[in-house]
Amino acid sequence: ARHRPLFGRHVLVTAGPTHEAIDPVRYIANRSSGKQGFAIAAAAAEAGARVTLVAGPVHLPTPPGVERVDVESAREMAEAVESALPAHVAVMVAAVADWRPAAVADRKIKKDGTEPEPLALAENPDILATLAASPRRPGLVIGFAAETNDVIPHAQAKRLRKQVDWIVANDVSGDVMGGDANAVHIVRESGVDSLPRMPKDQVARALVERIADALA
Numbered sequence: 001a002r003h004r005p006l007f008g009r010h011v012l013v014t015a016g017p018t019h020e021a022i023d024p025v026r027y028i029a030n031r032s033s034g035k036q037g038f039a040i041a042a043a044a045a046e047a048g049a050r051v052t053l054v055a056g057p058v059h060l061p062t063p064p065g066v067e068r069v070d071v072e073s074a075r076e077m078a079e080a081v082e083s084a085l086p087a088h089v090a091v092m093v094a095a096v097a098d099w100r101p102a103a104v105a106d107r108k109i110k111k112d113g114t115e116p117e118p119l120a121l122a123e124n125p126d127i128l129a130t131l132a133a134s135p136r137r138p139g140l141v142i143g144f145a146a147e148t149n150d151v152i153p154h155a156q157a158k159r160l161r162k163q164v165d166w167i168v169a170n171d172v173s174g175d176v177m178g179g180d181a182n183a184v185h186i187v188r189e190s191g192v193d194s195l196p197r198m199p200k201d202q203v204a205r206a207l208v209e210r211i212a213d214a215l216a
C-alpha cells in the first residue's frame with residue numbers, strides 16, 4: 001500500500017491537443033505536446049491505479065500499464081471521457097481547442113482565385129466543466145490552467161468557475177509548451193502549494209503523491 005497508494009483506484013487523464021477539421025486535409029490545432037499529461041498517467045499507473053488516458057494527436061509512447069484511447073477532436077475527447085466513467089479521479093491536462101470550424105467541408109477546399117471564405121467557428125464543449133457538473137462526477141476533479149500573468153488569481157477564479165477541486169496552474173510565459181520542465185502551483189480551496197521548476201515527470205509524481213494523500 002505504501003508503494004502502490006492508488007491501488008484499486010481508477011484515474012482518468014486527458015492529454016495533448018485536439019485537432020479540429022476544416023476539410024479532409026486541414027485542421028486547427030495548438031502546440032500542446034502531451035508530455036505533462038502522459039507523465040501524470042505514467043505516475044498514476046506506477047502508483048498502482050488503473051489508468052485511462054484519453055489522448056489527442058501526439059507522438060508519444062503509451063506509458064506501461066496505461067489504457068490509452070486515441071481521439072482527434074474535442075467532441076471525440078468528450079465522448080471518450082464519458083465512456084471511461086466511472087472514475088475516482090480525473091486529471092484533465094488536455095489543451096482542448098476552444099473552437100472548431102462550424103462546418104467541415106467534405107472535400108478539400110480549393111483556391112479559385114477569388115477572396116477566401118471566412119472560417120466560421122463554433123464553440124467546443126468544455127469537457128472539464130461538463131464532467132465537474134455531471135451526476136457521475138469523479139470524487140476528485142483536477143483541471144490545468146496555462147497562464148502568462150496573475151497565475152494564481154486566475155487559477156482560483158477558474159477553480160470556482162469550473163467547480164473543480166484543484167487547479168494545477170502553470171506559468172507558460174517562458175518555454176513550457178513542448179519543453180521538459182514545468183513550474184506549477186496546485187490551487188485548492190485550502191490554499192496554494194507552489195512547486196519549484198522541475199522536470200514534468202517529477203511534477204507528475206508530486207501531483208500523484210498529493211492525489212494519494214487526498215484519497216487516503
Ligand code: C5P
Pocket residue numbers: 014074092093094095096097098124125126127128129142143144145146
Ligand atoms: O478554460 P481553460 O481552457 O483555460 O481551462 C483549462 C482546463 O479545462 C484544462 O484542465 C483543460 O483540460 C480543460 N478544458 C476542457 N475542455 C475544454 C477546455 C478546457 O476539458 N473545452
